[in-house]
Amino acid sequence: MVALSDRKIEIVRTLVESAPDKIVGGLQRALAETSGDTVLTSVRLLVEAEARDRMLRNGVFLPVTPLFVGDGSDKNSLVFPARALACIWRGLKVLAPEEIAAAGDAADAVVKAISIDRRPPDTSEIFDGLVELTAHALRTSDLRDFRAAVELCDRARPGGAEALAACLDISPVVRRAVARLPDWVTHTNDDTSAAARLAYKDSVAVAEDAGPRFFEMLAGHLTPPWMVLRVISAVMDKPTERYLADSELGGFPERVMSNIDETLKAIGHLDADGGPKAGRAAAGLVTLVTEQIFELEVSIELNRETGWGQRILGQKQSLAAVVEARLRDAEKLATAALPMQSSGFSRMRKTWPKLDTPPDPKVIGRATTLLTFAHELRHCANHGGFSATHAKVGEQLGGMIDHYVEEVLDHVRTGDAPDLALAHSYLKVAANFDGLVRDEKAAELIRRRAAAVCLAEPPADDDA
Known part of the structure; x- marks a missing residue:
């Protein structure tokens, strides 16, 4: 059986690139057993390449990846259009191809180290550098993909693009916090509370109004997201309802009560x-x-x-x-x-x-x-x-x-x-x-x- 023509492969590529991560993962599993010179082999290779690319993208943007949901119009939480993530990744490939290649090598080194049961290298410096470039590009770049991301975010909510850039500004802090998040929500003690407070202080040192964004980003990495109340409680030392209600974080418990x-x-x-x-x-x-x-x-x-x-x-x-x-x-x-x-x-x-x-x-x-x-x-x-x-x-x-x-x-x-x-x-x-x-x-x-x-x-x- 002959392989697909270049035109058909390009059509499949467009469909795969526009599909959600879950669909791409499902296709990868479904095509895993195809081999030989078949029509499906070319599709499998295409899907595997897309899956690897998305793993790298999601690793680079790990602090904000959970915030890209649907069309980004949910008014009850801080979210952005899912299509915007694909846009900024394409734009970043054009803007910083060498840095993207270095990030890919670093990610491969992590996979290899894990496979031989060795301590993986730290990729945070490379990844955080790319995130910083992205935040700057969202604010200043005229590249088509970045402008498209800005339009998508601003259409979903007023000031959406600047909110995304502000989230990217504190992503290095959140990246470190996410690694410790399981301990913060399951083993609350003086040490974990102190670590959570320090991370919070680091985020507001970047921007005075970063507190709510910091907790929104952490909530995106929790299942269920309202478990972030434990982190807020640890940072604020179990606040009284009046104190919390009057703070910039009062919206979190209000949201939970409205959901109830x-x-x-x-x-x-x-x-x-x-x-x-x-x-x-x-x-x-x-x-x-x-x-x-x-x-x-x-x-x-x-x-x-x-x-x-x-x-x-x-x-x-x-x-x-x-x-x-x-x-x-x-x-x-x-x-x-x-x-x-x-x-x-x-x-x-x-x-x-x-x-x-x-x-x-x-x-x-x-x-x-x-x-x-x-x-x-x-x-x-x-x-x-x-x-x-x-x-x-x-x-x-x-x-x-x-x-x-x-x-x-x-x-x-x-x-x-x-x-x-x-x-x-x-x-x-x-x-x-x-x-x-x-x-x-x-x-x-x-x-x-x-x-x-x-x-x-x-x-x-x-x-x-």
Whole structure:
């Protein structure tokens, strides 16, 4: 099979160069096994070259790379258009080809040192030099690619290009800080706090207003980004809410609290018809809110009577209220999915399973959604403030399921169940519910008992 023509290769090159990093990485993995004189070989070599080039680019611009997101128009955080990164890299290749080549050699030396288990050389001086050139070019260069980057950034937000250049100005400080960031957020002590404070001072020594940019850039390297609250707390020695609110960094906790408000709305809109996936997603949002509230509480000295403390307390109460309402809905729907009927008018009315109609798939689906939601909350119930309700609903549901299963099995054994297949289907529903209320071992026990009673072979006829 012949290789692609030069014209087609150029088309592929254009497509690959404009693709996001994730797509390029996926193509590289997909084409890794192609070999020989095939059409895909030329494409593979092209993709591998692009992947190596992007690794170098992302290494040079490591401090700011996470800030290039989408079209850069997010008003809630400091971001820039993703296309601007590609533009400044192309412009830098034209402006400083020798320095780019030296950076590539340094990156290759790092890869080689790691492969033979040796200490890699320090590339920061070469990389920081390129970043400095880029910041200057954004402000002064008439090269087409730099002008394109400026236009993209300024179109996304007023003064966007200067904001990017200002981020590049403190990139050497952030590059050193990123290397120590894992320790700063996981091992907070006097040493890590002192190191974080020193890095912060270095950034504001470059520019007095660099503080917020410094933390925005660090947040881009954290998952989740609001973990930067720990670094802010360390730098400011766990500030009071009033002091932090009046500072230039007050926007960080405000942003987290606004995100909590939006997430609470999403939890309240959980669609019971959405199935287990929707239940798990909503539970994930509950976990997210509990983690965010926890970070706010441990990072800031709050006053529950006023300001942020009062707002956060209200958010905790709202979270508990919406979760508890859903837990009660789960109990009602599970009970409705395993219907019972009764007779008589005395206070001691007899109840037994209603086994004359098939299970209602809609009710079962809704109950499964909410029981999945409840099941996924078991690890965050204590922190979320709804552990008592979660435990109570779980206990009541467990008791209800146990009673229902015993009643159905008893009706089958005594011959009172009109349809064994229907009885078995209800027992399977009860088993699935019990797996969510308790665990899969409890569910499997019900399934085995149901099979033994409902699917047992009738005794052989001796006269046959």
